[in-house]
Each structure stands twice: as C-alpha cells, then as structure tokens.
Amino acid sequence: MSALYSAELKAFRQELRAFFTSQIPERIRAKISAGQPLARADFVESQRILNANGLAVPHWPAAWGGRDWDRVRLHIFTEELQRAAVPLPLQFNCNMLGPVLAAFGSEEQKQRFLPRAANLDDWWCQGFSEPEAGSDLASLQTRAVRTPQGYRVTGQKTWTTYAQYADWIFCLVRTDPDVRKQAGISFLLIDMRSPGITVRPIITVEGHHEVNEVFFDDVLVPFDQRVGEENRGWDYAKYLLTNERSGIARIGLTKERAARARRLAATTPFGSGTLLDHAPFHQRLIELELDLKALEITLVRLASRAGGGEGDPAASIVKLKGSQLQQRAAELLMDVAGPAGLRAMTGDIEDDAPSLALATYLNARKVSIYGGANEIQRNIIAKQVLGL
Template sequence: MDLRFTPEESAFRAEVRSFFRTEIPAEIRAKVSEGRPLARADYVTSQRILNARGWAVPHWPREWGGQDWDPIRRYIFMEELMQAAVPLPQQFNCFMLGPVIAAFGSEAQKERFLGRAANLDDWWCQGFSEPGAGSDLASLKTRARRDGDQYVVDGQKTWTTLGQHADWIFCLVRTDPEAKKQRGISFLLINMTSPGVSLRPIITIDGRHEVNEVFFDSVRVPAENLVGEENRGWDYAKFLLANERTGIARIGLTKERIARIKRLAREVPAGAGTMWDEADFRARVASLEIELKALEITQMRVVAAQAKRDAARPDPASSILKIKGSELQQAATELLLELAGPLGLPAPRGGLPNDPEALSWESFAAPTYLNARKVTIYGGSNEIQRNVIAKAILGL
C-alpha cells in the first residue's frame, strides 16, 4: 500500500512535529521516553498546552473543541505525538468518555463535561471491570437502583487506572437485573467525592501504584448523570471500547522505542564491540520493524475506511490493530530489557526510590517491560479480540 502523503499532509506533519518538540517541556518528554513515572502535574501541563492550541481533542466535533480533521490528519497527529514521546491526552477524558458524551449525551451533559474534560479540569477514570467481570464484562454486578430522581449504586470496580487522580468515574451499572445481561446495563457518571465512594490502591508487578479498586456503598447519583437511555449502556460501551482498541495499537510509540533501541544498542558494550554489532540482536530489531510496517499498512487501511463508515459503528478491524499492536509494544520492551542487562533488574519490594530522577535508564527497563504485560489484556483481552474477528470479520 502507498504510504505517501499529499504535500498538504506532509506540511501538516512538519507543523505538528515541530510543535511537539518545541512546546512540550523536554523534561516531560524524557520521562515518557525512558519509562519514568509521570506526576499528575506532568499530564495536566502537557494536555493544557495541547488544548490551548486546540489539539487536545482534535477528533471531537468542532463545536466541542475538535478540529474536524480527516482520518489521515488524525493518524499523522497521533503518530507524531507518540514518536515525540509526548504524554497522550488523558485517555479516559479524551478518547473514551468524550466521544461517548458527544455522540450519546444530553446537551446539558455536553455543556457541563466536555470542555472541562478537554482541559483536564476534571480527571476521569473508567469503572468497567469487576472482580468477576473482566474479559466477560457483561457479567458485571454493580447495581444502580432508581429512587426518585436519583440512582443508588452498590458494588465494586477493579483495575481502575489512575483512579487516585480522578475527580469523576464513568461506570457501567446494572439497572435491570432481570434482563439478558447485555440488555440490563446503563452508563452512569459518578462524582468520586460522593459519600459512599472509596478507593483502595493496587500495587502492580512493576512496583507502582497505577490501578485501584473502587467501592460503592449506597452512593446516590443524580438521574441526570445517566448517559443516553437506561439499559442501553452496553451499546455505548462497545462504541467506547472500539475507540480504545484503535488507540492501543500505538504504532508511533513502538517506532519511538525502536529508534531508542537502535541508539542505545550502539552504546551498550557487548564482547569486543556493542550490542549493535551482534547480528542476532540486529536481526530481531529488523524483524520487529518489518512487523510494525505491516501493522502500519493495516492501520492505514482502517484509517482510509473510517471516512466511509458511520462513526457510531467503528470498524471491527480495530481488534486486529489491538492484537498486533499490543504484541509489538511488548516485543519492544523486551529488547530494551535485554539492552539493560543486569542493570535492569526489577526494582526492590516497595517500588523505585523516592528520587527516580537520579536513576539511569536501565533502572526503568524492567518496570516498563513488566507494565507492558497488561496491554494484551486491557481494552478487551487479545483472546476476546480474536473472537470479535472470527464473528464480525470472518463470519464464523
């Protein structure tokens, strides 16, 4: 497939590339590139710089801060952003909740939430998974009972990413326990400061606090915080997850990591030379690049098809991007860990020291590798994505 761009598209690429490398603080981009943990302030600073330029949510409708770019420009923007190691605009605000509210929310919800989400004035987290409802999300048991002009919510969510920073959580809740499990679910917006909401951290295998458990104990939520229609939440969740899966491919991120691998390999000693002198290592890097180019071609096919599809019915080929993209992300972190060698041993119990800035890049190779194990699971596990492909694409 021809991956060449028009002169206008190439000029756009040069514009965004220059902006990312000159306007986003270099110290924030270095943290992203090296796998160092980002503070809440780093995310906020970066996103507000983008939002001031009108680039935090370019894929949203123009009336709510979007740019009305065609799919090619959206693709170029995201690829250059990741290759420049700029923090992604907050995923839950910009790529999950925002498009759902823009497509299915009331006018009051759009006015209230979208601008604040784009500027990260409100930080959102996702309340989908539960202890007994991960890959089989429709088995969720968190219940919302209608009581006048409120819902009363009881239950538990888990693996709530960056919930410790969140002001709000968007939740799938069961509003009709008698209906078929996909048909009795609603999409509810809940303030994290509501009485009865509590959060407990989960320390992950990389020693960091990234995910959480969230508990709801008779939490009262205004009925006006219901998105769309009651018991239609599964439809909105499928719309959200398809958008999430397309982003999970993260081709630009893997390109940035490959470039870094090549640079570091020329510096890391091995035998009488460097790791880059090792033919086997170079062959593995080349194999990763070839697979990434094939995925990029698939991504471009999906992008080209987007302009012809109903936006409310995302391309099921996003599942292909999710599967292969996540596998290649993991492969890149494995090569980085190999480069780190013994200096990349996992962090001691309790995580990294309080002053991570003093540590070399090798110290973050193992946490990055371990953290990347999740990408074949979240957003719908790769096993589930193969089922989606079998049904929606192959017709099995």
C-alpha cells in the same frame, strides 16, 4: 497508503513534530521516554498546552473544541505525539468519554462536561472491570436501583486506572437484573466526591501506583447523569471500546522505543563489537520495525475505508497486534539493559535506560489484557471481521 506521504500531509507531520518538541516541556517528555510514572500535574500541564493550541481533541466535532480531523490526520497526530514522548491527552476524557457524550449525551451533558474534559479541568476514570467481570464484561454486578431521588449504586470496580486522581468516573451498572445480561446495563456519570465512594490503591509489579479498586456503598447518582437511555449502556460501551482498542496500539510509542533500543544497542559492548552488531538481536529489531510498518499500513487502511470509523470491529486487529509489538519493544530494551536492569528490583532506580527498562517491560505485560484481552480480540476478529 500513498496519501499518507502527500506533500500536504508531510508538511502537517513536520508542523506537529516541531510543536511537540518545542512546546511540551522536556522534563515531562523525558519521563515518558524513560518509562517513569507521571504526576497528575504533568498530565494536566501537557494537556492544557495542547488544548490551548487546538490539539487536545482534534478528532472531536468543531462545535466542542475539536477540528473535525479525519482518521488519517488523527493517526499522524497520535504517531508524532508518541514519537516525541508527549503524554497522550487523557484517554478517558478524550478518546473514551468525549466521543460517547458527543454521540449519545444530552445537550446539557455536552455543555457541562465536554469543554472541561478537553482542558482536563475534570479528570475522568473508567468504571468497567470488576473482580468477576473482566474479559466477560457483560457479567458485571454493580447495581443501580431507582429511587425517587436518583439511582442508588452499590458494588465494586477494579483495575481503575488513575482513580486516585479522578474527579469523575463513567460507570457501567446493572439497572435490570431480570433480562439478558447485555440488555440490563446503563451508563452513568458519577462524581468521585460523592458520599459512599472508597478508592483503594493496587501497587503493580514494577512498584507503581497506577490502578485501583473503587467501592460504591449506596452512592446517590442523579438521573440527569445517565447517558442515553436506561438499559442501553452496553451499546455505548461497545462504541467506546472500539475507540479504546485503536488507541492501545500506540504505534508511535513503540517506534520511539524501537529507535531507543537501536541507539542504545549501538553503544552497548558485545563481544568484539556492539550489541547492534549481534545478528540475532539485530534481526529481532529489524523484524519489529517491519511489523510496525505493516501495522501502520493496516491502521491507515482501516481509517481510510468507508465504514472504518468508530464501532468498526476491525479495531480488534490493531489492538491485538499493537499490544504484541509494544511487548516486543520492551523485551528488546530489557536485552539492551542486561543485568543492570535488575537495579529496579532493589529500588535503586536511576534516570538511565538500564535501570528503567525492567519497569517498562513489566508494565507492558498488561497491554495484552486491558481494553479486552487478546483472546477476546481473536474471537471478535473471527466472528465479526472474518465471518467464521
């Protein structure tokens, strides 16, 4: 952990902090800070600025636009990006599909898709969850049947984040129904403009359009859009999900929200003083800040150890605790907002902390479910980390 505070890494951190706060437009960062939804153009503009400066995919191999950063530098990068309220480079492109293609894709697939993914020329979404296959993902039923022309895909995916923006979807499909369920799955890359694809919005409880249902009706997918071997998709999905789970922790984002709660509480009247003077609130805030530091130490320890890279089941620890801390930070912001936060329920949403706190709170409830429910993470920790 001491290496995290070396002079070299302190200078690295300061360089990133200066870049994020000066080069990413304030109007975009203000939306993130306030919990407002971003438009597609906001994501694209931010990521292209990062990519032009070698900061969209620094963890990728240098041959594909990355910097071959180790996981400690990547942790510092992610934390500072989130603390500056900069949109994360699109995770579906950069932390999910990109590493899978770099590790398992064909040379043609790497050349075709990786540069465009890094620059957000193609927007990818993730076709994993189904109505009857969420936490038990291996029970998925979307079928891909071989024909002379390619695979014919039929089925449904759900909770597909930003499918309304997407150009492509990476999808788990069942290519062999007659074997053990994990053994008959393949990983396909599907053009969202293909005939037979329908996207239907799901409006979430805070009123945002973030997730969708995606239907496949006899969609033709060429064979060269399968990643790796047929029926090996479960292996590639596990590799992808460990990257996703580490990213879900969002320590920097939670630090930014905790700091915002502290600032706002210091100006919120309570009794004869401010809410920050109120001992129970202040104690919860301090406990959150201490737990964030403990999680950061854990994340850096995992990143630094031998074998602590992609595929490490200990990523479930980071996902489990990180999601809980995000929710606790959102709860503190709701407490600061008080009754004013209910303006969001009437549609009277203004650009201020109270009226947007409820949207942040409600949106944070999903974090303990997506990327593998926390109950599943506890099972992984028990079996694969503790050996129970």
